Amino acid sequence: QTGSAPNHPSDSEDDEYITNVSIGTPAQVLPLDFDTGSSDLWVFSSETPSSSARGHTIYTPSKSSTSKKVSGASWSITYGDNSSSSGDVYTDTVSIGGFSVTGQAVESATKVSSQFVQDTSNSGLVGLALDSGNTVKPTKQKTWFSNASSHLASPVFTADLNHQADGSYNFGFIDTSLASGPITYVPISTGNGFWEFTSSSYAIGGGSSKKHSTDGIADTGTTLLLLDDTIVDAYYNQVQSAQYDDSQEGYTFDCSEDLPSFSFAVGSSTITVPGSLINFAPVDGNTCFGGLQSDDGIGISIFGDVAIKAALVVFDLGNKRLGWAQK
Numbered sequence: 001q002t003g004s005a006p007n008h009p010s011d012s013e014d015d016e017y018i019t020n021v022s023i024g025t026p027a028q029v030l031p032l033d034f035d036t037g038s039s040d041l042w043v044f045s046s047e048t049p050s051s052s053a054r055g056h057t058i059y060t061p062s063k064s065s066t067s068k069k070v071s072g073a074s075w076s077i078t079y080g081d082n083s084s085s086s087g088d089v090y091t092d093t094v095s096i097g098g099f100s101v102t103g104q105a106v107e108s109a110t111k112v113s114s115q116f117v118q119d120t121s122n123s124g125l126v127g128l129a130l131d132s133g134n135t136v137k138p139t140k141q142k143t144w145f146s147n148a149s150s151h152l153a154s155p156v157f158t159a160d161l162n163h164q165a166d167g168s169y170n171f172g173f174i175d176t177s178l179a180s181g182p183i184t185y186v187p188i189s190t191g192n193g194f195w196e197f198t199s200s201s202y203a204i205g206g207g208s209s210k211k212h213s214t215d216g217i218a219d220t221g222t223t224l225l226l227l228d229d230t231i232v233d234a235y236y237n238q239v240q241s242a243q244y245d246d247s248q249e250g251y252t253f254d255c256s257e258d259l260p261s262f263s264f265a266v267g268s269s270t271i272t273v274p275g276s277l278i279n280f281a282p283v284d285g286n287t288c289f290g291g292l293q294s295d296d297g298i299g300i301s302i303f304g305d306v307a308i309k310a311a312l313v314v315f316d317l318g319n320k321r322l323g324w325a326q327k
């Protein structure tokens with residue numbers, strides 16, 4: 001068995017990617033943000049204060065004949081951008097791209113931080129990192145993909161994210177036609193619960209490859225490509241109009257400047273992010289904000305959507321490895 005679901009950017013900046021998910025019987029369809037950087041499936045619900053839920057689609061467990069309350073269970077999560085949410089837990093049938101998981105933990109939000117209230121693009125998240133990162137207490141719950149994997153044709157899923165266009169999340173199979181180059185696999189380290197790998201070098205534009213070991217995660221829930229300062233400073237050194245903008249907390253440059261590409265090693269191959277994807281978004285007038293920024297203060301590098309958009313990414317749980325193919 002397999003599943004295939006389309007995704008689309010939430011806005012004109014590709015800030016996040018949204019996929020419709022069916023929950024319960026009859027199906028309640030919610031637009032959710034698939035996040036390979038976390039491990040909780042949580043939703044706005046009939047238990048979310050109505051002032052906070054305004055503008056969001058909600059899950060109402062009492063309207064689902066297959067919902068069950070997990071008595072005594074609770075959850076609470078804080079993300080890298082300091083947004084947060086918490087609540088209680090149900091199990092219900094969750095279908096993604098035509099593949100159904102019964103008894104999936106659906107975490108119902110009784111509290112959401114202001115960023116979630118304001119971001120009406122999503123009605124919650126589908127965590128697709130490793131099970132160890134799940135926050136449900138007293139009994140950790142499995143991710144949708146973990147529950148699905150034993151029934152899927154193959155314990156893999158792929159992320160195909162595109163700039164201002166539809167993409168897909170495929171489960172149980174790899175559609176190599178989505179890529180222009182071969183898939184190169186690298187092992188993941190599972191200790192932190194992420195899809196974490198090491199990249200050994202990088203290159204800027206057509207320049208020579210520089211040795212630099214990057215310990216990073218493939219994270220569909222992070223908008224940008226966040227790397228060490230040395231790499232980021234070296235990149236914007238090649239952008240004549242670039243400057244570090246304290247108010248924007250990142251590098252900005254003249255929107256009309258042609259940006260160099262950025263390449264990172266995946267095993268013995270490289271993935272090249274075109275400069276056009278690094279011209280992330282206008283901030284004001286003719287000034288634009290970079291899609292490559294510093295990972296300062298996060299403690300790990302993040303290959304977020306700006307990097308993933310350049311590739312087909314294979315999340316291979318069976319072999320504990322990540323695959324990257326140029327698109």
Ligand SMILES: CSC[C@H](NC(=O)[C@H](Cc1ccccc1)NC(=O)N1CCOCC1)C(=O)N[C@@H](CC1CCCCC1)[C@@H](O)C(=O)OC(C)C
Pocket residue numbers: 015016033035036037038078079080081082083115119219220221222223224298302
């Ligand atoms: C340094 S990590 C920051 C990362 N957040 C982000 O990347 C948010 C995502 C977002 C988009 C639109 C609206 C609201 C939020 N974007 C962001 O901070 N941006 C500021 C710079 O311009 C681009 C948008 C993050 O916290 N990612 C979360 C998932 C994310 C999904 C959207 C809701 C908020 C939570 C998760 O992947 C995570 O915590 O990863 C850890 C491992 C860092």
